Amino acid sequence: MTSSTHKLLDFMAGPIRPSASARAAALMLVEDTLAMGLAGSSAPGADAVLAAALGWGAGDAVPVLGRKERLPATAAAFVNGFQIHCLEWDAVHEPAVVHAMSVVTAAVHAMAHARRSDPEAALEALVAGVEIACLLGVAATSPLKFFRPATAGLIGAALAGARLAGLPRSRFGDVLGLAHAQVAGTMQAHVEGSIALPLQVANAARAAVAVVDMAQAGLPGPQDALMGPFGYFPLFDTGDPTALIEGLGARWMIEEISIKPWPSGRASHATLSVLSRLSVDDVTGIEARVPQLIARLVGRPWIEAMTPAYARLCLPFLVAVMLSDGRIDPRRFTDANFTDPRLRAIGALLNVIVDDNPDPNALAPQTFILALADGSKRTIVVPATLGSPANPLSPAQHGDKLAFARSLALVADEDAPLVMLTGHT
Secondary structure, three states, X not given: OOHHHHHHHHHHHOOOOOOHHHHHHHHHHHHHHHHHHXXXXXXXXXXXXXXXXXXXXXXXOEEOOOOOOEEOHHHHHHHHXXXXXXXXXXXXXXXXXXXXXXXXXXXXXHHHHHXXXXXXXXHHHHHHHHHHHHHHHHHEOOOOOEOHHHHHHHHHHHHHHXXXXXXXXXXXXXXXXXXXXXXXXXXXXXXXXXXXXXXXXXXXXXXXXXXXXXXXXXXXXXXXXXXXXXXXXXXXXXXXXHHHXXXXXXXXXXXXXXXXXXXXXXXXXXXXXXXXXXXXXXXXXXXXEEOHHHHHHHEOOOOXXXXXXXXXXXXXXXXXXXXXXXXXXXXXXXXXXXXXXXXXXXHOOEEEEEOOOOXXXXXXXXXXXXXXXXXXXXXXXXXXXXXXXXXXXXXXXXXXXXXXXXXXXXXXXXXXXHHHHHOOO
């Protein structure tokens, strides 16, 4: 095991003292993430996911978000992880390209309920786990091949669980090794717009809970899981986390996480924010000059046979809905709208052009040239997408998002974030 890995595990097992601003960010993001899980209870595929999980054993330790059912911890983490990510509405650390809150929150929520953890201990574990998930993503220098929210998210969630379970420092290396052995999830599901994408988040959350149970039962894991010859960085991402590990605790990456205004791929949000105050009558053409990752993630063609998962990542469809409705409503992702010739014509106004940004993981800046109905043109540069720390949602905007998300839940839950996270105050 390298000295850097030792330091990472020392951080996770030692005293965690988030700054006041980090704690405030964590509370806001926990509320946002759990609200996305409430909304996801009514999403396409959610009933089938629950049906599968109900067959994995009996137990009622953990509530399923937005539903009346309760499940064992691993099954609840799976269902809640799916529901949190399935609408593409969950928060994301943009430089890391990691939905760090999603897997970590689903796993910590399950373990905290099952173990009746102290709420503050649960929040500290969550902050620490998110830190590791973000660190792994920020350290990466290679383009996405594996689905980083699931890979990095699983490792952060498992180490958060080790902390929450009170495992001794000597076992944290086993948890890291066992988590690495469970890592899975590629970008193929993203390319195809498959429901397997949120299932990868679900699987990572379930695996994180299971890994802690394995370690607590005494099972060992490989000890050089980050930098060994087939460790995380040689295998899943190219990068060197040494400098970031040395700085653990000096900054809190949870403060750098972006909140999504709309239920669609984050890569679509700069475009949608530019168009959110316009209507279809205002625009005759939209040229989006974007980094290569934006084009790769959401610059996909409109196809009539697309699934809701594909459509949430299809920028022409999203543009059509935004210009028609002034918002993105997850209930609009239907076959009738995918085949609507009027919407299709609006989506055809968009032209996506890859700019010269050399960073394969860059999401900003983006430049838009709008041809307006009066014959003029307007150029808009978006250096930071709406919802990012540099361009945050206003409290009213975030409140509107949370209220809308909760209105989509099958069963409403208005509890405060820490109660939702742990089940008690």
